[in-house]
Amino acid sequence: MRAMWKGSISFGLVNIPVRLFAATEKKDLKFRYLHAPCHTPLEYQKVCSTCKTEVPWEEIIRGYEYERGRFVVLSEEEIDAAAGEKERLIEIQDFIQLEEIDPVYFQNSYYLAPDGPGGRPYLLLWEAMRETGKIALATVTLRTKESMAVVRTYKEVLSLSTMFYPDEVRSVQDLPDLPKGLEVREKELVMAKELILNLSTSFEPEKYKDSYRNKLLDVIQAKVEGKEIAVAPSPEREKVVDLLEALQASVKKSREKTEKAGKRDSNRKLSSRKEKATVAKK
Amino acid sequence: MTAGNNLFQQKIVPMEPKTSKVLREDPGFFYQVKWDGVRILAFGENGNVHLQGRSLKNKTTLYPELAVLPELVRGKSFILDGEMIALNNGRPSFFAVMQRERAAPGSVVLMEKNVPVFYMLFDLLYLNGKWLLKCPWEKRQEMLMDVLDKNERIHVTPSYENGDLLLQTVRAYKMEGIVAKKGDSPYIPGPRKSTYWLKTKIEQVIEAYVGGISFKGNKPASLLLGLKIDGPDGQTSGKLRYIGSVSSGLREKDLEDWFSWALDNNSTISPFTSFTAPSGRSYLWANPVKKITVTFSEWTPDLKLRAPRISNVDFAVLSN
Numbered sequence: 001m002r003a004m005w006k007g008s009i010s011f012g013l014v015n016i017p018v019r020l021f022a023a024t025e026k027k028d029l030k031f032r033y034l035h036a037p038c039h040t041p042l043e044y045q046k047v048c049s050t051c052k053t054e055v056p057w058e059e060i061i062r063g064y065e066y067e068r069g070r071f072v073v074l075s076e077e078e079i080d081a082a083a084g085e086k087e088r089l090i091e092i093q094d095f096i097q098l099e100e101i102d103p104v105y106f107q108n109s110y111y112l113a114p115d116g117p118g119g120r121p122y123l124l125l126w127e128a129m130r131e132t133g134k135i136a137l138a139t140v141t142l143r144t145k146e147s148m149a150v151v152r153t154y155k156e157v158l159s160l161s162t163m164f165y166p167d168e169v170r171s172v173q174d175l176p177d178l179p180k181g182l183e184v185r186e187k188e189l190v191m192a193k194e195l196i197l198n199l200s201t202s203f204e205p206e207k208y209k210d211s212y213r214n215k216l217l218d219v220i221q222a223k224v225e226g227k228e229i230a231v232a233p234s235p236e237r238e239k240v241v242d243l244l245e246a247l248q249a250s251v252k253k254s255r256e257k258t259e260k261a262g263k264r265d266s267n268r269k270l271s272s273r274k275e276k277a278t279v280a281k282k
Numbered sequence: 283m284t285a286g287n288n289l290f291q292q293k294i295v296p297m298e299p300k301t302s303k304v305l306r307e308d309p310g311f312f313y314q315v316k317w318d319g320v321r322i323l324a325f326g327e328n329g330n331v332h333l334q335g336r337s338l339k340n341k342t343t344l345y346p347e348l349a350v351l352p353e354l355v356r357g358k359s360f361i362l363d364g365e366m367i368a369l370n371n372g373r374p375s376f377f378a379v380m381q382r383e384r385a386a387p388g389s390v391v392l393m394e395k396n397v398p399v400f401y402m403l404f405d406l407l408y409l410n411g412k413w414l415l416k417c418p419w420e421k422r423q424e425m426l427m428d429v430l431d432k433n434e435r436i437h438v439t440p441s442y443e444n445g446d447l448l449l450q451t452v453r454a455y456k457m458e459g460i461v462a463k464k465g466d467s468p469y470i471p472g473p474r475k476s477t478y479w480l481k482t483k484i485e486q487v488i489e490a491y492v493g494g495i496s497f498k499g500n501k502p503a504s505l506l507l508g509l510k511i512d513g514p515d516g517q518t519s520g521k522l523r524y525i526g527s528v529s530s531g532l533r534e535k536d537l538e539d540w541f542s543w544a545l546d547n548n549s550t551i552s553p554f555t556s557f558t559a560p561s562g563r564s565y566l567w568a569n570p571v572k573k574i575t576v577t578f579s580e581w582t583p584d585l586k587l588r589a590p591r592i593s594n595v596d597f598a599v600l601s602n
Contacts, residue, residue: 030386040520043555220392238369240400240437243455247315250451251442 007088017118023109083144095134112158290332295472299479311462313445318458319367363405404439415469459483491570493553502537504529524557531592544568
């Protein structure tokens with residue numbers, strides 16, 4: 001795993017140097033867009049419709065569209081300045097119970113690993129959080145955006161989950177067709193509750209598989225095997241045995257009579273192979 | 283060092299050879315082909331396999347071919363050292379094996395079919411609960427050959443007594459080089475390079491397409507090189523993968539020749555799929571119809587040529 005970020009957790013007077021790793025990865029299959037007649041992968045060009053030219057990186061700047069078609073231009077420096085001094089800090093503010101946070105707030109999850117001398121304070125924070133059953137609410141700046149985040153114990157490590165700000169979580173007020181002024185029928189409620197209890201079990205995520213991805217892989221696999229491809233690659237025919245035997249034969253040939261038969265086990269072993277040497281041509 | 287309950291927790295930086303310009307001819311040394319591939323340590327315990335790369339990265343899921351190792355090794359637990367290679371035109375190709383290294387999660391199954399790999403073993407570090415690092419190399423080789431039943435994909439790298447003959451052969455086969463290993467030496471994990479192992483490299487040669495010319499001021503300065511890309515379906519797309527630019531070995535006159543050639547074969551769009559132009563230079567794209575022979579020392583990890591050089595500069599020779 002490659003660290004995405006390096007910084008430290010600030011917890012009271014203690015500073016814990018840590019490295020941040022992505023906790024999850026997407027396994028979705030990616031398709032590329034091809035030009036149908038020739039199967040060439042399409043490429044994207046940044047083109048200016050006014051100057052009728054492809055635009056190189058050094059001529060690209062950033063603008064904010066404050067009104068349709070009207071832009072204020074911000075330099076990279078101005079954008080950076082707004083981010084403030086980028087202190088690489090996970091600053092713990094409060095300790096709370098995990099149950100107090102609704103999952104709708106969670107954005108991305110990361111693992112934290114101690115960096116350099118951070119091992120001891122890292123373990124201390126982990127143990128203290130585990131024993132109190134609390135989690136830490138913190139602020140963190142990853143890249144440029146400052147986020148609210150949760151630091152908690154996950155298995156034997158500390159994890160960090162970034163969170164949406166309250167104003168990024170949409171209100172439920174505006175949802176259409178919410179049942180208002182209706183009542184639940186007692187009998188139906190009893191039945192529904194019973195059904196829930198019947199289906200209650202413990203969390204076993206392994207039961208769930210990405211069947212869409214597996215089906216797609218099966219289709220792709222079948223096409224590859226059925227040679228349903230214009231030019232089938234022939235790597236299967238290339239064998240390293242051929243190369244090994246060709247090398248062996250070549251060394252042997254150039255040795256001529258200058259040397260006695262090798263006493264090395266490996267030499268003998270290879271030259272006494274039963275398989276017929278198919279010397280690679282060319 | 284003692285093995286814990288779980289062998290897979292062990293991290294070993296593989297032993298690295300020192301570079302030696304001249305071949306070390308010494309009766310105490312044995313010689314092996316230097317495989318141009320990816321270093322892999324294979325750990326086996328209780329029928330399971332764990333693969334670790336040079337930088338300690340876990341590569342178990344990248345090479346499902348090695349899952350059969352416990353069936354081939356006569357031992358309950360083991361650590362093997364070797365190089366993972368893929369072939370192109372019968373020769374090891376770093377370019378090809380990198381396709382496997384970069385396989386997207388979920389496409390390993392496909393890549394296994396399209397780019398078969400071979401595991402070329404050359405050392406045994408641990409067997410049935412015992413570390414063998416201090417064992418002399420010759421003894422480890424013997425044990426490795428005794429303990430392994432090879433299959434089509436998994437082989438023991440042969441050793442030779444005559445380094446000069448092997449070097450000649452390897453040169454004739456246009457392979458990367460050879461490694462001399464001291465027969466009575468222990469295994470010394472890296473990253474420090476050990477003089478018990480000495481590698482002699484042969485300059486690499488490749489035929490690359492010229493896809494354009496870069497200019498310094500208004501003078502042609504270097505040729506932009508690329509290889510034709512095979513699509514995932516094995517079809518050549520006609521586009522080039524950029525592998526670097528070369529100016530070394532080209533005289534001003536040669537560059538002028540290439541310049542006029544590029545004008546005749548001018549293309550308004552870049553023939554490269556991946557080429558980010560460094561600023562302060564201008565380019566002239568050309569249709570990739572002409573190849574040039576380039577000598578280079580090795581591939582960089584991002585698949586560019588290191589120290590490329592043109593040895594045959596005669597433009598006329600290349601024209602036909």
